[in-house]
Amino acid sequence: MEIFTYMESYDYEQLVFCQDKNSGLKAIIAIHDTTLGPALGGTRMWTYDSEADAIEDALRLAKGMTYKNAAAGLNLGGGKTVIIGDPKKDKNPELFRAFGRYIQSLNGRYITAEDVGTTVQDMDLIHMETDFVTGISPEFGSSGNPSPVTAYGVYKGIKAAAMEAYGNDSLEGKTVAVQGVGNVAYTMCEYLHEEGAKLIVTDINKEAVQRAVDAFGAEAVGPDDIYAVDCDIYAPCALGATINDDTIPQLKAKVIAGSANNQLKSTEHGDIIHEKGIVYAPDYVINSGGVINVADELNGYNQHRAMKKVETIYDSLTRVFEISRRDNVPTYVAADRMAEERIKSVSTSRSQFLLNGHHTLSRR
Ligand SMILES: NC(=O)c1ccc[n+]([C@@H]2O[C@H](COP(=O)([O-])OP(=O)(O)OC[C@H]3O[C@@H](n4cnc5c(N)ncnc54)[C@H](O)[C@@H]3O)[C@@H](O)[C@H]2O)c1
Numbered sequence: 001m002e003i004f005t006y007m008e009s010y011d012y013e014q015l016v017f018c019q020d021k022n023s024g025l026k027a028i029i030a031i032h033d034t035t036l037g038p039a040l041g042g043t044r045m046w047t048y049d050s051e052a053d054a055i056e057d058a059l060r061l062a063k064g065m066t067y068k069n070a071a072a073g074l075n076l077g078g079g080k081t082v083i084i085g086d087p088k089k090d091k092n093p094e095l096f097r098a099f100g101r102y103i104q105s106l107n108g109r110y111i112t113a114e115d116v117g118t119t120v121q122d123m124d125l126i127h128m129e130t131d132f133v134t135g136i137s138p139e140f141g142s143s144g145n146p147s148p149v150t151a152y153g154v155y156k157g158i159k160a161a162a163m164e165a166y167g168n169d170s171l172e173g174k175t176v177a178v179q180g181v182g183n184v185a186y187t188m189c190e191y192l193h194e195e196g197a198k199l200i201v202t203d204i205n206k207e208a209v210q211r212a213v214d215a216f217g218a219e220a221v222g223p224d225d226i227y228a229v230d231c232d233i234y235a236p237c238a239l240g241a242t243i244n245d246d247t248i249p250q251l252k253a254k255v256i257a258g259s260a261n262n263q264l265k266s267t268e269h270g271d272i273i274h275e276k277g278i279v280y281a282p283d284y285v286i287n288s289g290g291v292i293n294v295a296d297e298l299n300g301y302n303q304h305r306a307m308k309k310v311e312t313i314y315d316s317l318t319r320v321f322e323i324s325r326r327d328n329v330p331t332y333v334a335a336d337r338m339a340e341e342r343i344k345s346v347s348t349s350r351s352q353f354l355l356n357g358h359h360t361l362s363r364r
């Protein structure tokens with residue numbers, strides 16, 4: 001990969017390589033865009049096949065956070081870190097502390113949080129070396145694990161999508177097919193069950209399925225059978241790329257709305273479901289509850305305020321559906337337009353020089 005060519009074509013600001021021999025740290029911090037504020041995005045720990053794969057993942061995920069944060073109405077830019085390593089075997093306290101010192105060296109340009117392979121405990125270790133970390137333990141007055149709040153946002157987003165598809169946002173009597181009942185989806189199922197939705201669930205983890213069957217009277221199906229079930233809403237909450245050539249012809253749902261990142265295998269699949277009249281809630285808009293929650297820590301965490309902000313996911317999606325109808329474009333295009341319009345309006349209005357200008361971190 002020609003790194004500068006790639007960075008130039010998608011307008012990346014900065015790529016930082018962090019190495020610490022003693023702890024085994026090999027991390028890549030990608031900062032995509034800081035027009036709206038410091039770049040906030042989680043740290044992913046993963047075993048990559050090659051360094052090029054890790055760099056590409058960091059860059060791709062960082063850009064996704066720029067759009068997620070902008071669409072969520074946060075005064076934050078987008079960034080992400082990948083740590084190369086096996087989260088089951090390669091973690092040690094020194095590794096996260098060394099990483100925390102690298103974050104500190106960026107002096108607030110990048111703020112981290114949890115992502116795949118990292119936990120609240122890892123954030124607490126990073127916090128020993130830097131203030132620029134969120135999602136740390138509630139003992140520090142912080143927000144802790146973002147998953148339950150992400151779930152609340154996804155639930156609100158499902159209601160907004162139901163409103164668009166059915167003209168009514170009640171989920172009572174609606175059937176929701178849930179793919180993956182992990183951290184986010186289990187709490188999401190609690191909200192759906194409470195409202196009287198019928199649940200069909202699948203997971204590769206049998207215990208996770210049984211937990212949902214016992215708690216919510218959910219019907220269980222095999223992992224490959226979830227796409228074709230009779231349902232009103234398909235909620236992908238496990239992997240990315242499950243909306244693809246194989247699955248679209250099987251889908252009976254009129255709505256696709258779930259927590260997984262990167263749900264469309266490619267943009268072409270977003271076009272196909274749009275043509276079929278399926279209402280798709282763009283992934284980075286509906287699953288932004290976690291980042292909204294951790295971002296609230298920057299103002300001194302207040303759970304009530306964070307949950308109120310998460311509820312605006314309903315309005316953001318309603319706006320996306322309006323843009324989609326107004327411009328006759330698929331919803332994934334409408335979401336990108338909404339985010340890009342916000343970044344553009346701020347970049348054109350920030351023309352005056354200010355020594356020590358006010359920004360999100362000023363209140364810390
Ligand atoms: N946790 C958050 O706050 C958050 C925020 C934004 C986006 N997301 C995204 O939401 C999704 C779920 O996150 P999570 O934190 O609940 O993860 P998780 O690992 O707790 O849950 C995922 C579940 O999916 C299951 N699964 C994996 N492959 C499957 C398959 N082929 N078929 C069926 N089930 C399968 C796993 O067994 C697991 O139970 C991920 O895509 C994640 O990136 C999470």
Ligand SMILES: CC(C)C[C@H](N)C(=O)O
Pocket residue numbers: 040041042068112113114115116135146261287288290291294
């Ligand atoms: C900042 C984090 C809570 C971000 C989260 N991992 C996401 O993908 O939205």
